[in-house]
Amino acid sequence: MERKSKIRVGVWGAALSAAVACTPSQQSEKAGKELPNVILIHLDDMGYGDLSLTGATGYKTPHIDRMANEGLFFTHYYSPQAVSSASRAGLLTGCYPNRVGFAGALGPTSGIGISDDEVTIAELLKEKGYATAAYGKWHLGVQSQFLPTNHGFDEFYGIPYSNDMWPLHPTGTYPDLPLFENKEIVNPAVSPDDQAQFTTDFTYRTVDFIKKKHDNPFFIYLAHPMPHVPLYVSDKFKGKSEQGLYGDVMMEIDWSVGEIIKTLEETGLDKQTLVIFTSDNGPWLNYGNHAGSTAGYREGKGTTFEGGQRVPCIMMWRGVIPEGGISNSLASGIDILPTLAEITSAPLPEHIIDGVSLLPILKGDVEAKPRETFYYYYRQNSLEAVRHGDWKLVYPHPGRSYEGSQPGNEGKPGKVKEGYPFPGALYDLRRDPGERYDVSGTYPDIVGKLEQIANVARQDLGDDLTGNEGSNRRQPGRISGQ
Structure with missing residues (x-):
């Protein structure tokens, strides 16, 4: 499919419209340089409480904390889904993962992947002349x-x-883990020693790309494999934290953020670069001391409770995003693509996307509410909950529960209850962010309102719990001939 059939003209970003309002053939070199660089730092399984600014103990994350002090912290940011592949599909396409045919985590033998018909952030920004790079974990098809x-x-x-x-x-039981350079396997069997260098290697790749491409706009997707188990850390941080290996890993990730910010400063790009820091989902709690913290939110990875999908998100863009901002507005990873489209005037996809632009918040209106509603989908296509404003309606569903089970230790998983029968409930997340008190009996009108909102999602995206297939879901990519 040709590019022009996958995109449509987007809106102009107010801050940059003067520089980029002309056609591509008329854009000057100066105008191209005024487009902001974008670095998206995406962690694996980091929980809401894993930063010193959100309550982590036994180690510090000063460089990440600095990002928040000099940028904007989103307190109600949700990963697109509570598991890796689906979450990454949502992040890079601006869609709910089930819209683009993704569920769960793809494995080495999965026969599907991201469809050629989808438009990723990288493809969107290449329309504006960006150089693009992805370092770390992909997980959208092997x-x-x-x-x-x-x-x-x-x-x-x-x-x-x-x-x-x-x-x-x-x-x-899995085969060897390969390491790719573009489309070529450069290491067919990653070793523990190799994993110990992952954070360092992917960081230096990012630093080198910044230095090579500093004269033109660039987009870097740095998707650290850590702090997903198995945990590995380089010698420079081994044994440095008071929280064991998990703390060591988080300290090295914080170092990585510091190296990237330092490079932007050294190249004079710190005021021309939007840096985004977040996680693909919450912590894998049954791994005990090798797992992160939800900061008290309920459950964790693989669940649609807050601990599974509410994760930190920090955005820093010196001179554009006001320093020290805190937004309590609802936001999600699916909103990053349309936000970048508005900032850069990149054309949006022709097909349906689900994200909304967060640019009003980034420009200083922390009370703006571009998003009012969020759908919590999981498993193949089950609508397990819906949020509107501060209210969250959870539907009866079989799910994962870590509660009441002894977690594992030192890299070994503990037991977890799968298929646990969660009852339905209404939660007021303003007063009860831990989702402990069902108030559906007190607010039946709120239940009715959220049920109407959920019915719209069921018609559009489907819902296995009610047997609705949905009318606007797209298929994932499939191996040729299958």
């Missing part, structure tokens, strides 16, 4: 047709799926 260099990225250096999908998995 076959060549699904790799980053076929979906808008000029460079890729990293692993195709999760770092635990390898022969040393504590409970499963």
Whole structure:
């Protein structure tokens, strides 16, 4: 499919319209340089409470804290879904994952991946002349047709799926984990020593790309495999924290953020670069001391309770985003693509997307509410909850529960209850962010309002819990011939 059939003209970003309002053939070199660079730092399984600014103990994250002090912290930001592949599909396409045919986490033998018909952030920004790179974990399909260099990225250096999908998995059986350079496997069997260098290697790749491309706008997607288990850290941070290996890993990730900010300062790009820091979902709690913290939110990874999807998000853009901002407005990873489209005047996809632009918040209106509603989907296509404003309606559903089970230790998982029968409930997240007190009996009118909102989602995106297939879902990419 040709690019022009996948995109439509977007709105102009107010701050940059003067520089980019002309046609591509008329844009001057100066106008191109005025487009902001974008660095999206995406962690794996980091919980809401894993930063010192959100209550982490035993280690500090000063560089990430600095990002918040000099930028904007979103307190009600949600990953698109509570599991890796689906969450990443939502982040890079601006869509709910089930809209684009994604559910769960793809494995080494999965026959699907991101469709050629979808438009990624990288493809969107390449329309504006951006150089693009992806470093770290991909997890949107392992076959060549699904790799980053076929979906808008000029460079890729990293692993195709999760770092635990390898022969040393504590409970499963997997083949060797490969390391890719673009489409070529440069290391067919990643070792523990290799994993210990991941954070450092992917950071230096990012630093080098900034230095090489500093004269033109660029987009870097730095998707750290950590702090997903198995945890590995380089010698420079081994044993440095008071919280054991998990703290060591978070300290190294914080170092990585510091190296990137330092490079932007050294190249004079700190006022021309939007840096975004977030996580793909909440912590994998049954791994005990090798898992992160939800800061008290209920449950964790693999659940549609707050601990599974509410994660930190920080955006820093010196001179544009006011310093020290805190937004309590609802936001999600699916909103990043349309936000970047408005900032850069990049054309939006022709097909339906679900994200909204957060630019009013980034420009200083922290009370703006571009998003009022969020759908919590999980499993194949189950609408397990819906949020509108401060209210969250949870539907009866079978799910994962960590509560009441002894977690594992030192890289070994503990038991977790799968298929646990959660009852329905209405929660007021303003007063009860831990989702402990069902107030549906007190507010039946709110239940009715949220049910109407959910019915719209069921018609559009479907819902396995009610047997609705949905009318506007798209298929994932499939291996040719299958």
